[in-house]
Amino acid sequence: MTEPSEKDLEFLTRLKDILTSNLSNEDFGVSELADAVNMSRSNLLRRVKKAAGVSVSQFIRDFRLSKAFIMLQESDVTVSEVSYAVGFGSTSYFTKCFRELYGFPPGEAAQYAKNHEEIVRRRSSIKKYTFAGLLVLAVAALIYAGITYFQGTPESGLTYGKSIAVLPFVNNSNDVGNTYFVNGLMESVLNDLQKIEELKVVSRTSVEQYRNNPKSMTAIGDELRVTYLVEGSGQKVGDQIVLNVQLIHAAMDIPIWSEEFRRDASDVFELQKEISKIITQFIEVMVTPEEEERINKRYTNNLIAYDYFLQGFEALNNSKTQVDLEVSVEIFAKAIKEDSAYSRAYAAIAMAYYYMDVFQANKTHLDDLNYFADQALLYDDELAQGLIAKSLYYRTKGDCERAIPYLEKALVYNPNSGLALNFMSDIYALCLPDTEKYLIHALKGLEINTIASDSATTSINYMHVSNALVQNGFVEEAEHFIKISKKFDPSNIFADYLEAYILYARDQDLQATRERLEKTLARDTTRLDVLQEVAKVCYYQRDWKSSYAYFRSFVDARDRLNLAIFKNIDGEIAYVFDKVGKTKESKKFMVSYREFIDVNPNFSKDLDMAMYQSYIGETEKAMQLFETYSKDPRVNYWSLLFLDSEPLLDNIRETEDFKALFQSMTSSFWERHEALEKTLGIIELY
Structure with a gap:
């Protein structure tokens, strides 16, 4: 990171003054700090990242801890008193954060040094050493600050909490037929660690790309966003197992534990459990009795x-x-x-x-x-x-x-099952739409499946997060992730047209959105999903002639291929066909739309029925249905962007009752958005 400018230093000093005034207020976080300096969360994030090289939440946390360090020099204050004085509502969490930053518990602060800045300077200036010099480095560090592992280097400057990746184990045997056995040992260690809730464990699919990969441990750690890496190599010779395992602090590229195991094959189950236990002890992760019981469980003795x-x-x-x-x-x-x-x-x-x-x-x-x-x-x-x-x-x-x-x-x-998280996000995205749950599971899934086994799957994973973000109103963040998605797979057409809508959410320019979607459609004119999206944008523009042309192509292809897809848009098709004089066909599509509503299990059923009732002139029923829909906490951002111009709602859209409901729905959405932002710290994903 480059040295901060004088203006940056002045800005950071201003932030510290504000934090000092709110030091004991545990509820004073990123949003409150942004309000205090009259900035959006995203702008504050970028400014702090540029000036201090850390996220806003880390800047706040480290500032509180630095104040705590000074207070702990006074012999008459307890750790508990200090933790509350600097805005930590939990003493145990304060102790955890203090240890992670300084390398020793707060109760021992006075023993090691009086100068907070000197400790931070020395800890951040430790550079990578060769393996031959590792012992000297470790001893010196232990004498200096009582620490067991380190928190960053100038090269990466990053650690990622209690997080780990188990890299593919290497088969040291000349017999390639033993590879499955060595992989099984790796899988067993991974499976045990995944059962620990306090530990983030990256999936096997994310680490497989590093088999025979020459990248440094620091680079791998940053790409996977983990603090620790497990490396292993071994072989099975007859009834003997030889296994070498080491636990590495990725940011420092330093092994903090390594051991060679020589065991009888009959001891393989105990060996696996022993390795998992040693790893959790070294990284000081909390394992509950229930988790330990599940880890120790044997699936077979045969x-x-x-x-x-x-x-x-x-x-x-x-x-x-x-x-x-x-x-x-x-x-x-x-x-x-x-x-x-x-x-x-x-x-x-x-x-x-x-x-x-x-x-x-x-x-x-x-x-x-x-x-x-x-x-x-x-x-x-x-x-x-x-x-x-x-x-x-x-x-x-x-x-x-x-x-x-x-x-x-x-x-x-x-808790670290990437499969379970992916299937959950899929259900909440498509089968039982729930934008908040979709986002929560998509984010957690991305943590576990940071990089999939191929670039196309990785692109889809980032695309899902982007989609979930924009549906919850996080437009800037969605744009950030959709760019990552397209970088992994420029041919991902789903990402292409999702980006068009994200940019619409940002600029609300329908014509620009239409042009982007038409460009996407030109890449592959057989894509019916894109074709109907272009038709819908023309529909919202009330360009009936163009919308009809696109819908006509879509309907003809759907019939020709005998596909029962996108029946939810038959109401829009009916509306457009009616506008261009295709009355008979319009009635057929409106009947189809009503049939779709009857079997639709989702909460959007009320909205679909409201649009149908509005179209046929049953305005009182339409308003009742729209009121029910507007109060549902699963309403997503697209509703706010499009419903106030939805043609199917024309018969009620200009009424005062509709406008009041729409305004109430909008206010409720943004209240949920702010609550979710505080819960997840969305901006920190940058």
């Missing part, structure tokens, strides 16, 4: 069944075709033959059957998915993989309400 399971898991992870999936099922079946109560094997077969059907119109393996999910839960009703499989059975059937409780339980037993 080594032959376990070996088959690892082979099947390797086949499942590397599958690219239906045949590959069928092979994995056959191997898992061998594991179950050896141990008929092997819950993990049952769950794995269920997932294989799900993937066999996922892109098929005819779901031929639905019963298999259900049976094996039930078998997994029969032998272990807390198995996250079994719960996810059962949820997918209901999701595939279209019964999302019954799918959700299984995913919620899966996240209780495995």
Whole structure:
């Protein structure tokens, strides 16, 4: 980071004066500071990031802690008193933050140094050392400040709290056939760590790209946004296992623990648990008794069944075709033959059957998915993989309400399950729309799946976060993430037209939005999703002739391909067709729209029916339905942007009652937006 300018220093001094005046107020956070300096949160973020190189929340936290450091020099104050005096409502959280910043607990502050700035300067000036000099560095650091690990370097300057990634283990054997076994050891350690709620654990798909990758640990840590990395290598020779594992502080590129294990193959289960326990102890993560019990659980005691399971898991992870999936099922079946109560094997077969059907119109393996999910839960009703499989059975059937409780339980037993988080965000985005829950799960999913196994999937992950952000009114943040999405995959047309709408949310220029969408459509004229989006923008412009031309192309293609898609826009099609004199066809589409409303399970049913009733002249019924919709907490930002110009609502849109309801709906939305912003610290995602 470059040195701050004189103007930047003056700005930071102003912020510190404001924070000093509100030091004991634990509710004085980013939003309050932004209000105090008459800036938006996003502008404050950028200004502080430029001047101080940290987020606003970190700037506030570190300032409070620096004041605490000074107070702790006084012998007559307790840690608890200081924590409340500097705005921490929880002494335990204050202690955690203090230790993370300084490397020692607040109760020991007076022992190590009197000068706060000197400690911070020395801690931030430690540079990377060669492995040969590591011991000297560690001893010197321990003597100086009683610290076990470090919080940053000038190269990256970043740590990411209690977060970790388990990198692919290396097979040291000349026998490539042992790779599945070494990968299984890595998977077991990963699976154990994922069960700890206090620890953020990056998914296997995100780390797979670093197999045989020459990047530095610091670079990998920054890309995955984790503080710690686990590296491993090993081999199995006959009945002997040799495994080398090290825990690395990524920002410093320094191992803080490494060990070689030589064990009998029969001790493999104990070895896996031992490694997980050592790691959690070194990074001082809190493991609850319930989490420890789940970590210590054995899914099988049968080594032959376990070996088959690892082979099947390797086949499942590397599958690219239906045949590959069928092979994995056959191997898992061998594991179950050896141990008929092997819950993990049952769950794995269920997932294989799900993937066999996922892109098929005819779901031929639905019963298999259900049976094996039930078998997994029969032998272990807390198995996250079994719960996810059962949820997918209901999701595939279209019964999302019954799918959700299984995913919620899966996240209780495995808080870092990327699969569960992704499926939850999918449900709240498409099946049971709920913008707030969509955003919460999409954000958490992105933390776990920072980088997917390929750029296209990574692009989609960022696109989902962008979509969830804009639906909750976070336009600048949505624009930021959609740019990342397009950077990973410039060919992502979904991202292309989502960006067009995000820019509309920013500028509210329908003509510019139309031109962007037409440009996107020109990239692939077969994309019916984009075609109907262009038609809708023309509809909102009340350019009936152009809207009809696009809708006509869409309807003809939909009929030709015999697709029952986008039935929710048949009301708009009916309206446009009526405007251009296609009365007979218009009536047919309005009937279709009414049929769609009748089977629509979503909360938007009230809005759809309000638009239908408004169109046919039943204005009193339309107003009642719109009132019900306007009070629903799941209303998203698109409603605010488009409903006050919605042609289907023309018969009620200019009434005073409608305007009052629309204004109330708008106020409620922004109140929820502000509450969500405080809860999640959305801006800090930059």
